[in-house]
Structure formats: C-alpha cells, structure tokens
Amino acid sequence: MDKKLKDHKQIGQELELFFTHDYAPGAPFWLPKGMVIFKELERYIRELTEKAGYVETSTPIMVKSKLFKESGHWVKFGEHNMYNLTLADDENDQHPESYTLKPMNCPESTILYRFRPRTYKELPLRLAELGRLHRREKSGEVNGLLRVRQLTMDDAHLYVRENQIFDEVSAILDMMIAFYKNFGFEYEFRFATRPDQRAGTDKMWDKAEKDMEDVLKKKGIKAGDKKGDGAFYGPKIDLHIKDALDREWQLATVQLDFHMPEAFDLKYVNEKGKFERPVMIHRAIFGSFERFIGILTEHFQGAFPLWLSPIQIILLPITETVNSYAEKLNQDLLELNIRSEVDIRNEKLGAKIRDATLQKVPYLGIIGEREMEDESISVRFRSGKDLGKFKLPDLTKKLRQEIDKKA
Numbered sequence: 001m002d003k004k005l006k007d008h009k010q011i012g013q014e015l016e017l018f019f020t021h022d023y024a025p026g027a028p029f030w031l032p033k034g035m036v037i038f039k040e041l042e043r044y045i046r047e048l049t050e051k052a053g054y055v056e057t058s059t060p061i062m063v064k065s066k067l068f069k070e071s072g073h074w075v076k077f078g079e080h081n082m083y084n085l086t087l088a089d090d091e092n093d094q095h096p097e098s099y100t101l102k103p104m105n106c107p108e109s110t111i112l113y114r115f116r117p118r119t120y121k122e123l124p125l126r127l128a129e130l131g132r133l134h135r136r137e138k139s140g141e142v143n144g145l146l147r148v149r150q151l152t153m154d155d156a157h158l159y160v161r162e163n164q165i166f167d168e169v170s171a172i173l174d175m176m177i178a179f180y181k182n183f184g185f186e187y188e189f190r191f192a193t194r195p196d197q198r199a200g201t202d203k204m205w206d207k208a209e210k211d212m213e214d215v216l217k218k219k220g221i222k223a224g225d226k227k228g229d230g231a232f233y234g235p236k237i238d239l240h241i242k243d244a245l246d247r248e249w250q251l252a253t254v255q256l257d258f259h260m261p262e263a264f265d266l267k268y269v270n271e272k273g274k275f276e277r278p279v280m281i282h283r284a285i286f287g288s289f290e291r292f293i294g295i296l297t298e299h300f301q302g303a304f305p306l307w308l309s310p311i312q313i314i315l316l317p318i319t320e321t322v323n324s325y326a327e328k329l330n331q332d333l334l335e336l337n338i339r340s341e342v343d344i345r346n347e348k349l350g351a352k353i354r355d356a357t358l359q360k361v362p363y364l365g366i367i368g369e370r371e372m373e374d375e376s377i378s379v380r381f382r383s384g385k386d387l388g389k390f391k392l393p394d395l396t397k398k399l400r401q402e403i404d405k406k407a
C-alpha cells in the first residue's frame with residue numbers, strides 16, 4: 001500500500017466508524033457513524049431487490065449440524081470451516097446434539113421453499129436474506145473488516161424453472177453492473193467452472209456451465225476464466241473490481257445450482273400437474289457488508305460520497321453571537337433528513353474547519369453575522385472549494401439531489 005494512504009482499520013478508528021477488539025477476533029464492533037454507512041447500504045440493497053421482485057426472509061443463525069450434512073457442506077465446504085457446538089438441553093441430557101452457526105444461508109433457504117407445496121405460478125421465487133454468517137478463520141488470518149469470522153451477506157436464492165435461467169441470471173448481472181458503476185469501480189467478470197471437489201453428476205455440470213456461457217455470450221460479456229474455481233454445487237460468474245489502490249477484489253457472485261434442489265428434493269407442480277425440479281440460483285451483490293465497507297473505506301480514504309457520509313454537513317458559527325441561528329439551521333436540516341451537525345465549541349473558525357476536514361465531512365456551512373442577517377449559509381466542500389452563499393431551501397435541494405443520485 002502507498003505510504004500516504006491509510007488502511008481501513010486506521011480510518012475506522014480516526015473517523016469512529018468501527019474497530020475490532022481482542023474479545024471478539026474477526027467480528028467488528030460498529031460505532032454509531034459506521035452504522036450509518038451500514039444502514040445506508042442495507043437500505044440501498046433492499047430498494048434494489050424489492051424493485052427487482054425479491055421478497056425478504058430471515059432464517060436462524062444456529063441450526064442443527066445435520067442440515068449441513070444433508071446439503072453436502074459438511075464434507076465439501078468442510079466442517080472445520082464452520083463453528084460447531086455440541087449442546088445438551090441440561091446436565092441430565094444424555095443425547096447432546098451438534099449445532100452449527102450457519103456459514104451460509106442456502107440450506108435454510110430450501111427449508112423456506114419447502115414450507116409448503118409450490119406451483120409453477122410462483123416461479124421465479126426470489127428469496128432475499130441479509131443473513132449474519134460465521135466462518136472459521138484462523139486468528140492469525142483475520143484482518144479488520146477484510147477478513148472476518150462474522151459477516152453479514154446481502155444474499156438471495158432464486159428458485160426458477162430451467163427456461164427462466166437466462167432472464168434471471170441476466171437481470172442479476174445487470175444489477176451488479178448498475179451497482180458497481182455507481183461507485184466508480186472498474187469491474188470485470190470471471191467465469192468459474194467445476195472444481196475437483198464437487199457434488200452432482202457431470203451431466204448437471206455440463207448443463208449448468210452451458211447455461212451460464214450462453215448468458216455471457218448473449219449479453220456480450222467477456223468473462224475471464226477461473227477454471228475449477230466454481231462452488232461445489234455449481235458454476236459461477238464473479239464480478240471483480242479494482243479499488244483506488246489498484247487491488248483486485250472478488251465481490252458479487254451469481255451461482256447456478258442443480259445439486260441442492262436434488263439433495264433437498266425440491267419440487268413444484270407444473271402446468272400438467274406433474275412434479276418438476278426447480279433450479280436454484282445463489283447471488284450476492286456486494287458479498288459481505290463488512291468487507292465491502294472495508295474496501296470502500298480504503299477506496300475513498302474515508303471521504304465517502306454524500307449519501308454514505310455519517311455527517312453530511314457541519315455548521316460552523318464564527319462567533320458565539322450566531323450560535324443560536326446556527327443551531328436553528330441545524331434543526332431545520334435534521335428535520336429534512338439531512339445528517340447535519342453544528343460545532344458550537346469556543347474555537348477559532350480555522351480550528352473548526354480543520355477538524356471538520358479531518359473528519360471528511362463533505363459540506364461545511366460557515367455562518368457569521370452577515371449570513372445571519374441575510375439568512376444564508378456560506379458553503380464550502382471538504383476539498384476546500386468555496387461554493388458561495390446559499391439560502392436554506394436551495395442548499396437542501398442541492399444536497400437532496402446529490403444524496404438521491406448516490407453518486
């Protein structure tokens with residue numbers, strides 16, 4: 001990493017976003033300002049998925065290990081990669097059971113699918129889940145938000161008919177592109193094929209790989225090869241991005257799965273009243289909130305775009321005499337859902353500007369006697385650029401537009 005650039009752990013501390021602690025290696029503590037970013041991303045992904053016809057679900061974090069044995073994860077993903085606990089009901093329980101902190105949501109998603117008989121009219125059924133997952137990483141390998149033991153995934157499982165694969169995978173790729181363009185990341189797709197350790201028959205794999213190739217071809221997407229790097233249950237298309245530090249990350253993924261519907265005997269009734277097997281599609285847009293926020297933090301070096309900024313504007317009264325006017329403006333901005341703060345410390349303006357700039361607050365509103373007289377705010381950007389005087393309605397309109405664009 002470039003010497004001048006800070007890593008996300010340092011920025012997380014300085015801007016009071018998040019930190020890790022010895023008490024919970026690999027599981028971040030989120031401070032209020034970090035939680036603002038987390039919640040904004042959560043809102044954004046919910047908006048995107050709702051518009052795309054997904055419905056949101058939630059499944060338990062701790063489940064009996066036998067579920068992962070049935071799904072194939074116990075062997076193929078590896079029981080040593082999960083947290084398994086043997087739990088007795090009480091001290092007299094002679095048959096303690098093994099439980100697992102879920103490392104992924106997929107097997108439990110199939111329980112939702114099996115909740116009642118399904119018909120072709122319900123497909124594609126798109127079940128989203130912002131699930132909290134646990135994966136066993138060695139303590140020496142955990143790294144801030146980038147490599148964690150506890151993660152929150154923007155996960156979804158789609159149950160589709162074979163002739164719906166093309167449209168659904170296409171729509172997911174479009175969603176990924178729209179999402180990453182928004183952040184100004186360079187991105188690239190990779191197509192990952194059957195690994196050595198896999199479930200399902202060669203026939204299943206041939207079909208799944210062919211389907212994904214078709215989507216890539218018809219959409220004119222050139223995808224790099226990741227031979228043998230598919231999930232154990234199916235091939236996948238991953239989206240890789242390059243961050244500001246020129247590092248490459250695999251974030252979004254869409255995976256085709258003919259295996260799990262077989263393993264869990266998933267079915268639906270077709271037009272002729274006969275049972276058919278749905279195909280399962282796994283997808284995530286940013287993968288994990290933790291890692292994505294870690295990457296964003298380093299990418300923007302803490303200077304987040306306005307919509308993600310924990311504080312969007314800070315008002316800086318020059319003298320005590322204008323404090324109450326500044327406080328009133330602050331209140332007005334808060335009521336318009338703009339995350340505003342006012343700095344009424346008894347400090348020189350220069351010091352207030354310096355502190356706000358160090359905190360990477362996007363907009364600084366400077367208020368003196370003159371501004372109070374003509375009911376305005378002198379606005380500057382965190383880069384130091386002077387934007388001139390604004391009346392409150394014009395300023396809020398400008399901020400609102402920028403927030404809504406999520407640029």
Ligand SMILES: [Zn+2]
Pocket residue numbers: 104105106157282283
């Ligand atoms: Zn899955």
